[in-house]
Amino acid sequence: MAVAGLALLIFVFLxxxxxxxxxxxxxxxxxxxxxxxxxxxxxxLLPMIVGTLLTAIGALIIAAPLSIASAIFCQFYAPxxxxxxxxxxxxxxxxxxxxxxxxxxxxxxVPIVASWEGPGTSLLAGILVLSIMILPTGALxxxxxxxxxxxxxxxxxxxLGLSRWAMVKSIALPxxxxxxxxxxxxxTGRAIGETMAVLMVCGNIVxxxxxxxxxxxxxxxxxxxxxxxxxxDHRAALYVSGLVLLSLVAALLMFSRPMREVSYRV
Amino acid sequence: MRQPVIWLCEKLGxxxxxxxxxxACGGDDNAQRLQITGSSTIAPLLVELAKxxxxxxxxxxxxxxxxxxxxxxxxxxxxxxxxxxVSRDLKSQEQDLIxxxxxxxxxxxxxxxxxxxxxxxxQQIVSIYTGETKSWSELGPGDGMISVVSKAEGRSTLxxxxxxxxxxxxxxKAHSIIGDNEQAIxxxxxxxxxxxxxxxxxxxYSVEQGVSIRLLANETVEASTENVANRSFPLSRTLNLxxxxxxxxxxxxxxxxxxxxxxxxxxxxxxxxxx
Numbered sequence: 001m002a003v004a005g006l007a008l009l010i011f012v013f014l015x016x017x018x019x020x021x022x023x024x025x026x027x028x029x030x031x032x033x034x035x036x037x038x039x040x041x042x043x044x045l046l047p048m049i050v051g052t053l054l055t056a057i058g059a060l061i062i063a064a065p066l067s068i069a070s071a072i073f074c075q076f077y078a079p080x081x082x083x084x085x086x087x088x089x090x091x092x093x094x095x096x097x098x099x100x101x102x103x104x105x106x107x108x109x110v111p112i113v114a115s116w117e118g119p120g121t122s123l124l125a126g127i128l129v130l131s132i133m134i135l136p137t138g139a140l141x142x143x144x145x146x147x148x149x150x151x152x153x154x155x156x157x158x159x160l161g162l163s164r165w166a167m168v169k170s171i172a173l174p175x176x177x178x179x180x181x182x183x184x185x186x187x188t189g190r191a192i193g194e195t196m197a198v199l200m201v202c203g204n205i206v207x208x209x210x211x212x213x214x215x216x217x218x219x220x221x222x223x224x225x226x227x228x229x230x231x232x233d234h235r236a237a238l239y240v241s242g243l244v245l246l247s248l249v250a251a252l253l254m255f256s257r258p259m260r261e262v263s264y265r266v
Numbered sequence: 267m268r269q270p271v272i273w274l275c276e277k278l279g280x281x282x283x284x285x286x287x288x289x290a291c292g293g294d295d296n297a298q299r300l301q302i303t304g305s306s307t308i309a310p311l312l313v314e315l316a317k318x319x320x321x322x323x324x325x326x327x328x329x330x331x332x333x334x335x336x337x338x339x340x341x342x343x344x345x346x347x348x349x350x351x352v353s354r355d356l357k358s359q360e361q362d363l364i365x366x367x368x369x370x371x372x373x374x375x376x377x378x379x380x381x382x383x384x385x386x387x388x389q390q391i392v393s394i395y396t397g398e399t400k401s402w403s404e405l406g407p408g409d410g411m412i413s414v415v416s417k418a419e420g421r422s423t424l425x426x427x428x429x430x431x432x433x434x435x436x437x438x439k440a441h442s443i444i445g446d447n448e449q450a451i452x453x454x455x456x457x458x459x460x461x462x463x464x465x466x467x468x469x470x471y472s473v474e475q476g477v478s479i480r481l482l483a484n485e486t487v488e489a490s491t492e493n494v495a496n497r498s499f500p501l502s503r504t505l506n507l508x509x510x511x512x513x514x515x516x517x518x519x520x521x522x523x524x525x526x527x528x529x530x531x532x533x534x535x536x537x538x539x540x541x
Binding site: 035037038039040042103106107110111114118119120121199200203204205206215217224225226228229230231234 | 306332333334410411413418419420421422434435436440441442443444445449452453455456457459460
């Protein structure tokens with residue numbers, strides 16, 4: 001209850017702080033101004049919304065299959081000792097601070113991307129770093145979902161002579177569907193909100209990228225980059241960025257709810 | 267990561283002011299107050315200076331507010347502030363105010379050590395940053411596309427860069443926009459074809475630490491904190507405190523503290539150059 005109240009308070013706070021600007025300029029200007037130059041009264045957020053979505057979706061495309069595959073390996077294929085070791089490594093990976101991922105991305109990944117096509121700090125670098133960052137969240141949550149399947153079902157499948165893969169494909173995955181979907185949604189939420197690592201490897205140019213090698217700026221990076229020295233309308237515009245970011249995550253959670261609410265029929 | 271703290275201080279500023287007012291009404295009439303407003307470039311430094319001054323003089327309250335150099339001028343003129351912060355030299359029509367130089371701020375263009383370009387004229391820098399010059403081969407021995415690194419809006423280094431080269435922030439066509447100086451240096455390290463500008467203090471420190479970057483001279487003047495301090499390096503400015511009259515009492519004492527060697531470590535921590 002208190003947590004829910006806090007979330008609501010944060011929303012109210014964002015609206016309150018962005019109100020000076022929201023009440024002054026038309027909402028449409030946040031989508032069709034000539035660019036993002038808040039000190040010159042131009043507030044186009046659209047390229048950053050696109051940037052946020054592209055990095056998050058890109059990361060999900062890479063991370064989702066890998067994290068489900070890793071959970072399947074852990075739950076159904078790996079011997080118990082290896083599964084345990086593997087899980088602790090994944091847990092460790094999930095605990096690495098994002099700024100460390102960012103630093104690694106900037107020093108190792110960006111030069112590699114730059115050697116394919118300049119300038120290196122790009123959408124692709126952001127997607128790669130993000131996918132590694134959200135992989136552990138997804139793998140652990142997917143593992144939990146698959147682990148909930150009653151062992152009697154697994155034993156029953158084995159008794160019927162089903163191969164392990166057939167059991168995974170026709171029993172485990174369909175049963176754990178909503179849990180797996182939950183894992184993906186939480187992963188996506190993390191990807192949308194991630195700031196430091198993305199800030200360091202994406203180049204932060206405000207423009208809709210025309211290729212994977214073009215730089216992008218996400219909404220969260222926009223706030224982190226400019227908030228420290230922003231004043232007046234510029235500051236309010238950054239709160240609008242925050243408001244849009246929060247709305248994106250809220251929309252994601254809301255639209256995915258019906259799909260996630262299928263419960264286990266045991 | 268000092269800036270978010272200042273931002274938080276601003277948020278809490280009103281509450282603090284009210285509670286300080288209550289305390290003052292409650293009988294603590296001895297507390298002396300000092301109001302400082304102006305440039306957001308200088309404010310983070312002044313917040314630090316005020317904190318350390320208040321520690322030594324428990325009976326003082328120093329309130330620092332931002333609003334740009336113009337506000338610093340206006341407020342100190344009208345007596346709304348005891349001291350104004352102005353991140354440039356005073357103009358001819360502002361000579362009614364007295365300037366107390368606090369520090370200097372300078373920026374240097376940096377390249378990767380392996381970049382073979384040895385010098386750039388101001389015109390070449392402008393043409394790189396406005397996207398007219400795209401390749402190092404147009405400038406001499408190097409090759410490959412230039413990766414232009416610029417700062418996020420609101421940063422003082424960007425402001426100084428723009429005003430010195432007479433550009434608008436929308437004129438700049440960058441490939442990478444970063445936040446603080448350290449990040450600019452890391453970006454240049456990761457990409458030998460990049461060019462960036464950073465505070466000279468940070469760049470010098472990195473070079474001393476053996477980081478593979480090179481500071482470009484401005485025409486003939488070498489980029490160094492020494493040349494920023496002695497005003498010979500052009501891409502620099504003075505950070506001033508201004509007062510309407512000759513300061514007395516607390517204001518005079520605080521300005522003396524801010525200009526004393528005791529303040530140097532705080533000034534250097536903000537990447538400015540003490541005088």
